[in-house]
Amino acid sequence: MGNEAVDIAEKLSLFSDYWSPKVVGRLNDYEIKVVKVQGEFVWHTHDDTDELFLVISGELTIQMRDGDVRLGPGQLFVVPRGVEHCPIAADEVQALLVEPIGVINTGGAGGSLTATHDDSLA
Amino acid sequence: MGNEAVDIAEKLSLFSDYWSPKVVGRLNDYEIKVVKVQGEFVWHTHDDTDELFLVISGELTIQMRDGDVRLGPGQLFVVPRGVEHCPIAADEVQALLVEPIGVINTGGAGGSLTATHDDSLA
Numbered sequence: 577m578g579n580e581a582v583d584i585a586e587k588l589s590l591f592s593d594y595w596s597p598k599v600v601g602r603l604n605d606y607e608i609k610v611v612k613v614q615g616e617f618v619w620h621t622h623d624d625t626d627e628l629f630l631v632i633s634g635e636l637t638i639q640m641r642d643g644d645v646r647l648g649p650g651q652l653f654v655v656p657r658g659v660e661h662c663p664i665a666a667d668e669v670q671a672l673l674v675e676p677i678g679v680i681n682t683g684g685a686g687g688s689l690t691a692t693h694d695d696s697l698a
Numbered sequence: 699m700g701n702e703a704v705d706i707a708e709k710l711s712l713f714s715d716y717w718s719p720k721v722v723g724r725l726n727d728y729e730i731k732v733v734k735v736q737g738e739f740v741w742h743t744h745d746d747t748d749e750l751f752l753v754i755s756g757e758l759t760i761q762m763r764d765g766d767v768r769l770g771p772g773q774l775f776v777v778p779r780g781v782e783h784c785p786i787a788a789d790e791v792q793a794l795l796v797e798p799i800g801v802i803n804t805g806g807a808g809g810s811l812t813a814t815h816d817d818s819l820a
Contacts, residue, residue: 579762579764579765579767581767581769581773582773582774583772585772600774601750601774601776602776603748603750603797604748604779608750610775621786626724628723628730630794631714632772643701643742644701645701645702646703648703650705650706650754651706651812652706652722652723653702654723654725674725674796675725696733
């Protein structure tokens with residue numbers, strides 16, 4: 577990826593599809609991704625890993641069975657492994673994700689929103 | 699750490715010392731940290747891990763032997779493992795770091811800027 581800064585906003589300007597994370601960098605065996613979301617995702621769980629959400633713009637709610645977490649710009653939350661969750665956003669949200677390489681966005685839930693692989697913008 | 703969003707700016711408002719990262723969250727065996735820096739750090743290397751810098755405010759230059767990377771707000775860079783680097787900032791920079799638990803800020807370089815442990819704000 578060379579000795580160049582990754583401009584998060586610039587990367588987000590390159591696509592418009594929702595729920596389809598794009599890889600913008602790599603940290604050891606983790607990937608750094610940007611994503612746009614709107615509407616409700618599917619309830620799912622990642623049994624083997626935590627998942628970091630950092631909101632860049634918009635208001636994101638991460639629904640969990642024991643309570644919701646609301647995230648605005650500049651706020652982050654780590655969904656612990658094994659915790660069922662379902663992101664929802666009334667309006668478009670732009671976010672940064674950090675998670676191990678190979679994580680499936682819908683966990684074990686499957687369904688039409690499953691991204692078979694994450695495109696790279698790196 | 700409970701089901702609460704981490705507000706990056708709020709965490710950054712809680713301290714004023716430079717070059718002393720504070721832990722604000724955990725992602726598997728990685729820590730998410732906030733840090734304020736100003737001036738020049740020390741040249742150092744992390745032999746065993748990459749290191750993610752995401753600038754929140756200010757202008758940070760990461761000097762490397764084969765060229766510098768300049769980062770403004772909303773820009774990130776991953777310093778690859780084994781690459782000698784030295785952050786420098788003319789004015790205060792606020793940044794987010796993601797790196798494995800136990801990374802020493804000065805790598806193997808030591809010196810007065812070594813933080814013996816990173817305080818937690820989580």
